[in-house]
Amino acid sequence: xxxxxxxxxxxxxxxxxxxxxxxxxxxxxxxxxxxxxxxxxxxxxxxxxxxxxxxxxxxxxxxxxxxxxxxxxxxxxxxxxxxxxxxxxxxxxxxxxxxxxxxxxxxxxxxxxxxxxxxxxxxxxxxxxxxxxxxxxxxxxxxxxxxxxxxxxxxxxxxxxxxxxxxxxxxxxxxxxxxxxxxxxxxxx
Amino acid sequence: xxxxxxxxxxxxxxxxxxxxxxxxxxxxxxxxxxxxxxxxxxxxxxxxxxxxxxxxxxxxxxxxxxxxxxxxxxxxxxxxxxxxxxxxxxxxxxxxxxxxxxxxxxxxxxxxxxxxxxxxxxxxxxxxxxxxxxxxxxxxxxxxxxxxxx
Numbered sequence: 610x611x612x613x614x615x616x617x618x619x620x621x622x623x624x625x626x627x628x629x630x631x632x633x634x635x636x637x638x639x640x641x642x643x644x645x646x647x648x649x650x651x652x653x654x655x656x657x658x659x660x661x662x663x664x665x666x667x668x669x670x671x672x673x674x675x676x677x678x679x680x681x682x683x684x685x686x687x688x689x690x691x692x693x694x695x696x697x698x699x700x701x702x703x704x705x706x707x708x709x710x711x712x713x714x715x716x717x718x719x720x721x722x723x724x725x726x727x728x729x730x731x732x733x734x735x736x737x738x739x740x741x742x743x744x745x746x747x748x749x750x751x752x753x754x755x756x757x758x759x760x761x762x763x764x765x766x767x768x769x770x771x772x773x774x775x776x777x778x779x780x781x782x783x784x785x786x787x788x789x790x791x792x793x794x795x796x797x798x
Numbered sequence: 799x800x801x802x803x804x805x806x807x808x809x810x811x812x813x814x815x816x817x818x819x820x821x822x823x824x825x826x827x828x829x830x831x832x833x834x835x836x837x838x839x840x841x842x843x844x845x846x847x848x849x850x851x852x853x854x855x856x857x858x859x860x861x862x863x864x865x866x867x868x869x870x871x872x873x874x875x876x877x878x879x880x881x882x883x884x885x886x887x888x889x890x891x892x893x894x895x896x897x898x899x900x901x902x903x904x905x906x907x908x909x910x911x912x913x914x915x916x917x918x919x920x921x922x923x924x925x926x927x928x929x930x931x932x933x934x935x936x937x938x939x940x941x942x943x944x945x946x947x948x
Contacts, residue, residue, distance in 0.1 A: 638894065638918065639918055639923050639924075639925035639927070640894065640896040640916060640918035640919075640928050641925060641927045641928045642894075643865070643883050643885065643894055643896045643918075644865055644896070644916075644928055644931040644935070645865075645931055646865060646935060647866070650864055654864070685870075686869055686870070686871060686872055688872045688873070688874050690852065690874035691852060691855045691856050691859060691872065692856065692859075693859055693869055693872055695868065695869050738868045740863060740868055740869055742859055742860065742863055744856055744860070756860075758863055758866065758868075760866070760884075762884060762886075768888065769886055769893075770886050770887070770888045771884045771885055771886040771893065772885055772886070772887070
């Protein structure tokens, strides 16, 4: 049996896809690493938390939900009794270095099969999930804390990645918007 | 058989071997005896000396957020939270998907019982260390230790 360059490349890509699809289901382990807090937990918590005074917990959660709506999130779970709200947003990923990788892959696949791959296979998508929690500050009657955490699931032809987002600008930006929302609500602007 | 077809044959056998090694029997995951069910339930449960269910639920949520889980469902009236942590590090096809369901309900007149069910990569977790680690983190969040229950 002879194998042309195109057929070989296709077979290798198919084998890689088969392994990538099958192996996650048979990874060893029981998840004990996933229930260990990160060593940087204190720093993470500081970045993800802000304290607000002179506002009820319910209004603070409502203002947080309003910011998530402004950012294009769809609210999936909310419970004012225990102070939580979650949102989800599906968007196209637009990182330039990833676009370059997609172009290279398209060239390789075209060379391997002799025709361009369907554009549906080349989608670059990401799902961002956000969790907002509120809670009273102990020892204070009108102070509350808001904590926000972002996670991303990136799906691209060459990159599949999932995990927490840690860029401080993301968290600072959220709290800036939340502060404005609370100010506007307080002054009814 | 030339060199190319030999390479493909070896690769195909390796793929089949790798994937078939992951296969489990249909019986796997079904607990064999009531004793083992009781033992697992004991591993999954802790009792806390408080009657404040909402405080415990908030502690559960704070712990899940500390551990970087996303909340998938929550019902304060039922005292239930379901959360998920999906990790796929860049550059590797090997990921992890941990689902947790936590329930909080009164136990007697002075305690709250927290029960945790964990599923890792779509398989029930029976490793006690997973549950111990979670309850350790929950204890830090609640500023109290849980008691083992029978």
